[in-house]
Amino acid sequence: MPPPVPEIGALLMDSARDLVGEFRGVWAGRWSLRPVRGGVEWEVDPKDVRPLSPEQRLRASVG
Template sequence: MAQNVPTDGQVTARIPEIGAIMLDTARDRIGEFRGVAGPYWFLRPMRGGIEWEANPEHVRPATPAERLHAETARANARSRGSLL
């Protein structure tokens, strides 16, 4: 179950479920939520690759259109054999 954690002492962010599709607005990248380390959230690119740290203040759930785009890209990468 998700829980609340302070991100800057005043704002409380809700931790998403592992695997939730999120948008890092600071980087304009979509990734799967992988966990928390200190004040940061870890997101992994949908097409595979290295996780990145994201400030929770700049992360929001992906819209249905963003999810569809990311899931299509992941399926295409899987069919090419380039998904890690």
């Protein structure tokens, strides 16, 4: 069963790429993420995405 779809703008970890991204939406069953500070979006399989720990969230917001 796929994970629940997060809110637009939620910060998530793409564990397949080891990158933090901002959730942008769903297309054809894949999720779109983009770099926190803007840039080119990428697609990820929802099973490869997990929420950020509080430490990762803080790092992403100031990094």
